[in-house]
Amino acid sequence: MTVKVPLKETALNADRIARIGREVQAVCPEFDADGFTQSVTADLPRLELGARIGRTSEGLRTYLPVTGPDALDVLLRSLPPTPEAAGVTNDFGLHTYSPHSDFVTRYLRAGEHLDQALTALARLTRYFSAEVAVRDFLNDFPDETMKAVDTWARDEDHRTRRLASEATRPLLPCAPRISLPADVALPVLEQLYGDSSTYVRTSVANHLHDLSVTQPDLVLTTLQRWKDSGLTADKHFTFIARQALRTRLKQGWPAAYTFLGYAHDAPVELTPLTLQRTELADGDTLSFSAALTTTAAVPVHAMFVISSTTPTGKPREKVYFLLRGTAEPDRKLLLAKDHVLRSTATVKLTPGAYSIALQVNGRRFPSVAFTVLSP
DSSP: OOOOOOOOHHHOOOOOHHHHHHHHHOOOOTTTTHHHHHHHHHTHHHGGHHHHHHHHHHOOOOOOOOHOOOOOOHHHHHSSSSSSTTOOSSSOOGEEEEGHEEEEEEEEGGGGGGGHHHHHHHHHTTBOOOOHHHHHHHHHHHHHHHHHHHHTTTTTSSHHHHHHHHTTTTTOTTOOSSSOOOTTTHHHHHHTTSSSSSHHHHHHHHHHHHHHHOOHHHHHHHHHHHHTTEEEEEOHHHHHHHHTTTHHHTTTOOHHHTTTTTTTTTTTTEEEOOEEEEETTOOOOOEEEEEEESOOEEEEEEEEEEEOOOOOEEHHHEEEEEEEEETTTTSOOOEEEEEEEESSSOOOOOOOOEEEEEEEEEEOOOOOEEEEOOO
């Protein structure tokens, strides 16, 4: 059996912290790399990833013989010449360098250091994505930081361009909220939606998805404008639109389906949904099927919805994608799935009454009950 290693143990462990010490000492001989490493790793096993990042940047502050811009200069000079030389193998970067941007926001977030700090974050994001650190600057220096963001959107490096979109997302996960209007970065997205990089376009899509939570009509208007512009390939635009509208699709919002070409009132019918089993346990497979018929050729977008009640009595729904396709008249389209019911790290599958329903082009069809048994 494979044992899953926690992210914190691979992202920022004792070996990587020692590596930071060696890289800094190589450009600043006065830096006590051994003392730094021993101090930071003294009780490393008990620390979660965020605490490890903070502890490392604090250790850099303690052991660097200089402060302010001089300390930042040492950190920047300690970086390998390119991300590739550092061992970075993906766009997001190497967690080894996450404390560096944390250092910038902790110790250089001041008016007199602002230009150097923001310039440093644009460079550091190529080694490890710096969007979380940027958000502190957006809160404390919104106008100046947004000017930098606008510049980043035109940078030659796609990782810096992506930073312009990602750092300004209204609902960026695991990050502080920013005290700016939710649509403040829309002009930035206008620069980026046709970007040549999938990494950048994915961030644009996720940014719009955040915005769709509070301003769905604005998102649709924006998507329509981009579609009309013809500045991005159809497949790239379709990806952005689907990702941006994914939660609204799950909620059955007719306007989202219509925009993507799925008529909410399409002439489709379903046979009754059938389950192979109606009593299951955690880890069992829920197998279901139904047949879709139509009187005209229509694009269809199908999902399935599992409903239950939380231990506190609140209703809970989980919506899953099933298929996209075209239904033809006089030909049944099978809607079927073998779905494993399994507890996750965030949601425990609790025993009790459940139901499953199919949703086609946003229309919810009658549900069927099943039971999750106690262990």
